[in-house]
Structure formats: structure tokens, C-alpha cells
Amino acid sequence: MEAGTPDLVKLEDLRVPGQLSGRKHILSILVENKPGVLARVAGLFSRRGFNIDTLAVGPTDDPSISRITLTLDGAVHPIDQVTKQLHKLVNVLKIRDMEPEDTVAREMALFKVSAAVENRAEIIQFADIFRAKIVDVARRTMTIEVTGSADKIEAFERMIRPHGLVEMVRTGEIAIARGHE
Amino acid sequence: MESLKAEGVTNVFGIPGGANLPMYDAVVDADFRHVQTRHEQGAGHAAEGYAKASGRVGVAFATSGPGATNLITAIADAMLDSVPTVFITGQVKTELIGTDGFQEADILGATLPFVKHSFQVTDARQIPEYVHEAFHVASTGRPGPVLLDVPSDLFRADIEYEARTEPVELPGYKPSTEGNIKQIRIAAKALANARRPVFYTGGGVVNANASEELRELVASDQFPVTSTLMGLGAFPASSDRWLGMLGMHGTFTANMAMDRADLIVAIGARFDDRITGKLDEFAPHAKIIHIDIDPAEISKNVGAHIPIVGDVKQVLPKLTREYRALQTDSGRMEAWWSQLRTWMQEHPLFYEPGAGGEVKPQLMVETLRKVTGGEAIVASDVGQHQMWAAQYYGFDKPRRWINSGGLGTMGFGLPAAIGAKVACPEELVTCISGDGSLIMNVQEFATCVDENVPVKVFLMNNGYMGMVRQWQQLFWDRRYSAVQMGSSPDWVKLAEAFGATGLRVEDAADLEDTMRAAIEADGPALVDIRVTQEENVYPMIAPGTPAREMVEAPGLVR
Structure with a gap:
């Protein structure tokens, strides 16, 4: 008998799925709200050589559970391996790799810009275009709050930088799945 | 409490x-x-x-x-x-x-x-x-x-202990144990089509107490088996399906089998660098079935074509059942076995016999096997002696080989032997150690004596941290740096100072009798065995090279 009856699996047909997705991933991770949990997550990333792009931690509607939202580059890291390693942490309850087209992601940033009197009108105009808010005004500076996707915040930064960026603070992205009809 | x-x-x-x-x-x-x-x-x-x-x-x-x-x-x-x-x-x-x-x-x-x-x-x-x-x-x-x-x-604090009635439930901890039956079926059908399969088993089989289940699966057809250092004993070394250990100091046959295989069935093993050698050139012709309890091990180092997450003790019987239900043809592996047998005959484990009473370290392990009937629990430290013990003891049962594989901790052997003896007081518990390793936790002889834990230590004394010396010889132009162990201590006196029996072997003719004397002595014993000083462990896959470039023992006549 020739090895390989029709219902058997032909070895040459077997494939290993690709490891690198090549895009940015947002992982939404529910963890137990216990001391040291963030250290476990952060330690795992540094130990395994995974680079976190942004990280945001906050409470959820359940006080015993916190949410960690982190972004990382799927062109460099096998996301599957990252999530599997995270799942091994006993305090990690649930991990969601957010699908980009199915996700609302937002980040907030605060920009402190040097704003002499003659530039103020232009800065306010930029802020309006980006639907940003002026949250503080001093003699030489203005502070602007921008909320949106990471791309939008980066675009705003490019616009405002020539005016003299004194300081910038970003929260890192948070994300939620879109509602379904 | x-x-x-x-x-x-x-x-x-x-x-x-x-x-x-x-x-x-x-x-x-x-x-x-x-x-x-x-x-x-x-x-x-x-x-x-x-x-x-x-x-x-x-x-x-x-x-x-x-x-x-x-x-x-x-x-x-x-x-x-x-x-x-x-x-x-x-x-x-x-x-x-x-x-x-x-x-x-x-x-x-x-x-x-x-x-x-x-x-x-x-x-x-x-x-x-x-x-x-x-x-x-x-x-x-x-x-x-x-x-x-x-x-x-x-x-x-004074608290009342209330006996627990509910099983432990941790919301973030739920290991999958059963194995996806569809994947198991695909694995069985791929296995039935493999002409050059190899079973590559690891410590996971021992941990899962799945030795019997592995033996059943292997008995389903003419499957060849190799294992990692950690998996030794899960499959009997005396079986004719056994190819020897795999990896850096594994057998030529086991490593070449992986190199030429068309299908590797990895069971409770994790494709460590000591197994794969140069990763890019590892098992170039093989498709991989990977069975492991830890999903993160699957496709971590080597991509799995058929991943199966589960407890091998549960998965293996299912795979056996699915495989046996298929129409298979054992004859498809005939050419493969003829190749494997040729390798085994032409590339066995080999060492030059000692002359003039010289105790070869390999002989020491073979002699220990002989005097213990291959039935002892063997704890080991880390280094050359560990590799020779793994190569030459021939473990037929699981949980008899106790060593530090992943971390490679020198000083592990003696205290580990104590733990093994406490767990299995009826068994003969031995420790094969080296002079570099043993001294790292030598204080535990006091534990053996005072806590009455009669372990038998066989010290492969070559005056060097032998594995490091071997690397300095082979890869650093024989510039020996901080590997000589000198003449201290006098091991026999040291054993006696602790209150244990101390014996010494300097001539191969005395080896067997002295080993028996140590085993028969009351209480813990140490035998200081003066072995060949500059013996190297072969065969060897040099770090960063592929398995097919394995270096064999000098003097091996084909």
C-alpha cells in the first residue's frame, strides 16, 4: 500500500501560521486589583524583551479588577507569544487583542506651549481645528488638552512644535470595543 | 500548620x-x-x-x-x-x-x-x-x-483553621488539560503519513506521570524515540526503539534523526537551545506536532504545524486511540529504520578505554549501573559528570534521574539526593557529582549524617571544573582560566570529618568493589574516584552550529 491514503494528512500541506502581524496592537488586559500586579506585567515585558509603546492603568466598574491597556508593535513582537506569556500570570484574568476596525481608541495629551501675545491667536486657531481645549493660560505659556487617536495627537504635536513646545504629557491609549447593532 | x-x-x-x-x-x-x-x-x-x-x-x-x-x-x-x-x-x-x-x-x-x-x-x-x-x-x-x-x-496571630471543602478556584488560572480532539485527529493522520517520524519527549512526560501512556503510543507502530536530558527514563533506554539522548551531548543517531525527520512529535519538551543547536538550521525537513500543557511553549522557539495544548497524560491515550483506528502501513518506516540502525552501528557512544588502571569517567558510570542493576535513583550535579551519567547510566524508569537541566545549578546534586532519599527511603539514592560542583553545597553532608539520610555520593574527581575546562580547551585555545580545582580538600577525610564513610578509588580494578562497599556501608558515604583528568564529553554539537556538524569522539573507528 502506498503510504498516504486519501483521508490522511499530507505533511507537505501543513503550515505554521505567521508570527508577526506587522501592525500596532492594542491589548486590553483585565487584572486582579492586587499589590504587585503591575510589577509582574512590567517585569514580564522587560524579561522577555517585549517593548511596550504605551501603557495605561485604571480602575474598572468592578473595584476588584483593574484594566491595563497597552500598545506594542506587532512588526517586532509575536503578539501571540506576548498574550500567552501574559496569560501565565495568575493575576491576569482576560486579555483582548483589540481589532482596529472594531475599536474606539483614544489618548489624551497636555501640551504646554510658549505663547507670546502675538502668537496666541494662531495657537488658538490650531486648537480649534483639532477640537482641543485651552486649559491654562499664563503670561508666557498656554496649556492645551488634546484628545483623540495617537495619530491626531502626533499631528497636533507637529503643528505646535515650531511655536516652542515647553512640555508634553501623554496618557497612552485606552480602547473600548465598538457597540454592535 | x-x-x-x-x-x-x-x-x-x-x-x-x-x-x-x-x-x-x-x-x-x-x-x-x-x-x-x-x-x-x-x-x-x-x-x-x-x-x-x-x-x-x-x-x-x-x-x-x-x-x-x-x-x-x-x-x-x-x-x-x-x-x-x-x-x-x-x-x-x-x-x-x-x-x-x-x-x-x-x-x-x-x-x-x-x-x-x-x-x-x-x-x-x-x-x-x-x-x-x-x-x-x-x-x-x-x-x-x-x-x-x-x-x-x-x-x-491566632486564627481558627477551618478545613477547606471547596476545591481551589483562581479566576485567572485555568490550565487546559484535555487537548483539542480535532487537533489530535489531525496529528494522528499526519503521523500515519510520516515516513521518517521521531518522537522527541521531554521532562513534561515525567512531570505528568505519563510514562506508561508514552510507551503505549510508541507501541502502536515502529516509532523511534529520543528525549531531552530532563525526559530520561520516561521511555526505557533498553528499548530497541530508543535512539539515545538528544541535544548538545546526545547521540549522533538521535540528533541526525531530528535533522532528517519528516515529522517530529514533541511531547512535553520546549525546543531549548541545547536541543536545537543553531535554530535556523534545526530539523529543516520536519513538520512539528507539539503537545504541551503550557500554550506559551508552543511556537516559542520553533513553529508548530499541529499544536496541541493539554496534559500529555490525557492527550497521549487519545492520540494512541486515534492512530490505531487508522489504516496504517508500518512498512513505510522500513527505509528510515535501516538508516537509523546504520547510524547506531557506525556512530555509537564511544570512549577510549583506560590503560594501566586509569579510571575513565564513562567507565565509572557504567560500573555504577552494573552495581546498582540500573535501579538506583541517580541525582547529579552539573557538568561533565552529568552528561556522562545521562549518556551511560541507561535509565529505564521515570523519576530515577534527578538533575538540574534548565538552570544548570552546580551544587544541586547532594541536597537533591537528600530530598530524593527522604521521599523514597526504600530506594537506593546515589549522587554522581564532580569536584567543582560537590564543594558548592558540601555542608549538606552534615544534614545526611545528623538527619540520617544515607545517600551514596560518587565523586568524579578530575581536578577541574571539567566542562568549563573542555570549553576553554576547544573554543578558547586551551587557555585554562580558573578551572583547576587543586588538591584541596582531601575528600576522604572531609567525609569522615562529617561522620560519613569516605573511600577512594585510584585504580580501575578497585572501582566495582569500592562502589559496593560504599553502598553497603551504614549511613551516608562518599567515594572519591580519581578519573582521567582531561577527558572530554563527546559527541558534541558546538554552540551555534547545526546538529549535522556534530563532533564525535576522537578514536571512534567506523
């Missing part, structure tokens, strides 16, 4: 100190045996040896600060070899935490990379719950070390 008793703990290893005094007061009246080691690292490795020999959870106690930090090597060792262990450390009292108090060390923080999980007790009422959770996490799924850190004031 009640919680430990409820977990069925019968043996504990440890050392008291300031911060765990309250717990040690309870040890006086405890129902379990406490073995007082002479160093916390010894307690940690003894707990590992206990777990590896018995399959039960090993437990070690230490005090805060240095007591706890001395455990770290053992914790890391248990992590890399997936050993079910629970470590309970004392901590300074609650009010002193964070003040750099006397003997304060953040052991929880220090061990984060090396534990499967850990618990910081902040309220005495958590203790019973955490103890049960610790044993649950340590012993289920992929086993591993769990640390429980308890401030001394909380040890003292």
Missing part, C-alpha cells in the same frame, strides 16, 4: 531564623518530618529533589533577608525545570516592612522573574487560603515554584 497538614505535607526542609521563629515553634509539634539543612539553598534543592523523585510538592522554609535570598537559586532552578515546590519565607514584621529593617529583603520582588506565582500575606486570615492556592498552583498545569512570604507578626 493545619493548612500544610491538609495539603498532605509529610516532609519539609528548612532553617529557622528570627522572622520565622513562630512557625518553627509550631514545627516542634507538627505531624510532618522537618529536615534541618545547613544552608537555605540546600533546603531549596532538597525540596526539588523530593518533588522530582516523588511527584509530590516539595516544601522549604527559610527566614527573612539572607535566609530568603539564599533560596533564590533553588527557586529559579525549580522554575526552569518546572518542579512543583512551595517556598515559605518569614518576613520582618508588618510595621517594619519598607524601612530596611534588620534582615529585611523584598523577597517577593526579588523572585518575581523566577516564580510561577507568589503571595504576600498581609492579614493572618489569608494564610490558610494562600497555602491551599500555593499548592494548587505549584502542582497543577505546568508545575513550578510558588513563594509565600509571611511577616513574623502574622505567623503569631
